[in-house]
Amino acid sequence: MLPAVDVRKAHKRYGSLHAVDGVDLRIEQGEFFGLLGPNGAGKTTLINLLAGLARPDSGQFSILGHDVVKQYRTSRRLLGVVPQELVFDPNFNVRETLRLQSGYFGLRHNEAWIDEVMHHLDLTDKAETNMRRLSGGMKRRVLVAQALVHKPPVIVLDEPTAGVDVELRQTMWRFIQQLNRDGHTIVLTTHYLEEAEALCGRIAMLKQGRIMALDSTQNLLGSMAGVRVRLKLAGALPAALLPQIAEQTGEDYLLELPSYQSLEPVLAELRMDGVEIKEMALEQTDLEDVFMRVVGRAC
Amino acid sequence: MLSFYALFYKELLRIWNGGIQAVLAPVLSTLLYLLIFSHMLEQQTEIYPGVRYTAFLIPGLVMMTVLQIAYSNSSTSLSASKITGNLVFALLAPIAYWEFFLAYVLAAVVRGLVVGTGVYLAALWFAQPPMQFPCWIILFALLGGALLGSLGVVAGIWAENFDQLGGYANFIVTPLTFLSGAFYSIHSLPSFWQQVSRLNPFFYIIDGFRYGFFGVSDISPWLSLAVVSGSLLMLAGFALALLKSGYKLRL
Ligand SMILES: Nc1ncnc2c1ncn2[C@@H]1O[C@H](COP(=O)(O)OP(=O)(O)OP(=O)(O)O)[C@@H](O)[C@H]1O
Ligand SMILES: [Mg+2]
Numbered sequence: 001m002l003p004a005v006d007v008r009k010a011h012k013r014y015g016s017l018h019a020v021d022g023v024d025l026r027i028e029q030g031e032f033f034g035l036l037g038p039n040g041a042g043k044t045t046l047i048n049l050l051a052g053l054a055r056p057d058s059g060q061f062s063i064l065g066h067d068v069v070k071q072y073r074t075s076r077r078l079l080g081v082v083p084q085e086l087v088f089d090p091n092f093n094v095r096e097t098l099r100l101q102s103g104y105f106g107l108r109h110n111e112a113w114i115d116e117v118m119h120h121l122d123l124t125d126k127a128e129t130n131m132r133r134l135s136g137g138m139k140r141r142v143l144v145a146q147a148l149v150h151k152p153p154v155i156v157l158d159e160p161t162a163g164v165d166v167e168l169r170q171t172m173w174r175f176i177q178q179l180n181r182d183g184h185t186i187v188l189t190t191h192y193l194e195e196a197e198a199l200c201g202r203i204a205m206l207k208q209g210r211i212m213a214l215d216s217t218q219n220l221l222g223s224m225a226g227v228r229v230r231l232k233l234a235g236a237l238p239a240a241l242l243p244q245i246a247e248q249t250g251e252d253y254l255l256e257l258p259s260y261q262s263l264e265p266v267l268a269e270l271r272m273d274g275v276e277i278k279e280m281a282l283e284q285t286d287l288e289d290v291f292m293r294v295v296g297r298a299c
Numbered sequence: 300m301l302s303f304y305a306l307f308y309k310e311l312l313r314i315w316n317g318g319i320q321a322v323l324a325p326v327l328s329t330l331l332y333l334l335i336f337s338h339m340l341e342q343q344t345e346i347y348p349g350v351r352y353t354a355f356l357i358p359g360l361v362m363m364t365v366l367q368i369a370y371s372n373s374s375t376s377l378s379a380s381k382i383t384g385n386l387v388f389a390l391l392a393p394i395a396y397w398e399f400f401l402a403y404v405l406a407a408v409v410r411g412l413v414v415g416t417g418v419y420l421a422a423l424w425f426a427q428p429p430m431q432f433p434c435w436i437i438l439f440a441l442l443g444g445a446l447l448g449s450l451g452v453v454a455g456i457w458a459e460n461f462d463q464l465g466g467y468a469n470f471i472v473t474p475l476t477f478l479s480g481a482f483y484s485i486h487s488l489p490s491f492w493q494q495v496s497r498l499n500p501f502f503y504i505i506d507g508f509r510y511g512f513f514g515v516s517d518i519s520p521w522l523s524l525a526v527v528s529g530s531l532l533m534l535a536g537f538a539l540a541l542l543k544s545g546y547k548l549r550l
Binding site: 105 | 305313
């Protein structure tokens with residue numbers, strides 16, 4: 001089966017800055033794929049290269065087997081992109097915007113699908129409202145709708161939920177997940193890691209233009225095997241436990257243990273030294289821990 | 300070709316949504332020109348035998364409007380889209396570079412001709428120039444609009460902000476239109492300035508256009524046609540090359 005997205009040896013420099021530095025990435029059809037990384041990691045640049053919005057210094061990019069430069073007409077029909085920037089054309093209302101976008105893709109009688117997309121994104125009431133008069137979150141939803149007018153099999157969303165309220169975020173994800181179940185490939189960037197953890201089957205973590213980790217979400221979470229224990233003590237931590245400390249503020253400790261089996265010796269040590277435990281909590285590893293380890297800073 | 304049509308339609312809808320003042324404002328300023336110049340100069344000047352100065356002035360003013368409107372339409376539309384970022388919607392779509400070019404230039408021509416016609420109709424109230432050769436009139440209006448529409452595309456690609464765009468208009472387009480002989484025949488200029496005027500492609504547009512009305516011109520309309528078509532081909536080729544390379548649009 002052709003990969004939905006195929007990126008080979010991608011390089012893109014802006015002056016001396018290596019924004020995309022040798023990325024190889026293959027995303028299969030039907031995946032829900034997460035592209036994570038701190039600000040400036042090169043996520044948007046990579047998406048721009050895929051969409052033909054930027055020209056690579058070198059590398060090959062294809063959508064469902066169609067080269068994005070040589071076969072740009074086909075590859076662009078197969079791709080829908082929600083840009084990160086909140087851009088809009090103030091000359092038109094929502095419906096006009098979506099009709100024009102359909103037209104750009106050569107679709108003339110697209111009214112039924114436009115209505116459906118507007119319905120799913122809760123835009124029906126705003127159909128005749130000028131883009132300028134929409135709130136930020138509504139503009140974001142129109143961006144999503146614009147990316148979907150031509151029913152692209154591959155959908156790339158560059159931070160689609162930034163500035164969207166909780167309720168709508170849920171509705172939006174239901175819609176996107178529905179599209180994914182219907183066979184659309186989804187590529188998502190987001191800084192909400194819970195969102196990525198809940199939605200994405202596979203995740204790539206980018207830093208300074210390079211892929212630092214690429215695996216299924218489960219494996220990434222599993223790679224952080226071990227248990228984290230948060231302790232509030234009535235005294236100092238016994239010396240034998242010092243190597244276990246991951247974080248410390250006063251008498252609040254965060255210990256990292258290789259497994260649940262190592263928990264009992266810790267408790268025994270504390271008992272022996274007569275240090276009273278005032279509070280204790282076990283923490284689940286989440287994507288944020290993985291991210292911190294791989295990328296070395298907060299998302 | 301459907302994508303071209305959609306982009307062209309978008310440009311027209313943009314103008315339409317902009318409202319009637321898009322046509323009324325240029326008509327008003329032309330009427331002001333006519334009011335002032337014709338009153339001041341009507342008695343002193345007779346440029347072509349038997350043609351009142353006001354009548355002589357009208358084709359020049361109409362063409363000046365066509366040129367300025369065509370230029371400002373494509374340059375502001377394209378640069379505004381680029382600078383505010385909504386050009387991304389067209390760049391994401393399967394639109395070929397030449398479709399892109401055609402859509403912007405044709406919209407500029409349409410707008411230039413519509414406003415030019417409005418100005419012409421309003422000017423008839425002051426004087427009624429004859430129409431010797433309507434074909435030449437239409438031909439030069441189309442070529443002039445296309446030339447300035449193409450120039451606007453280049454300016455729109457080039458400008459990085461609205462100040463730069465304003466600079467191009469003030470330092471290039473306005474001087475070239477004003478020094479094109481819209482208000483006078485170049486035969487009334489000292490010979491040095493006559494030679495300079497001949498380097499200005501806008502001069503040939505106006506002169507050829509005026510020939511269509513009066514059947515008289517400073518130089519042969521065929522020469523004007525050759526110069527204007529040649530300029531258009533060169534400029535269009537340049538604009539197409541820029542678009543094809545993605546210069547300043549696909550970073
Ligand atoms: N047009 C440009 N010109 C110069 N530098 C650029 C350009 N676009 C991006 N960059 C630089 O490339 C790097 C990667 O930027 P990019 O927008 O891809 O990051 P990102 O991962 O999307 O970050 P964010 O999470 O903030 O959206 C940044 O250092 C940025 O400054
Ligand atoms: Mg980004």
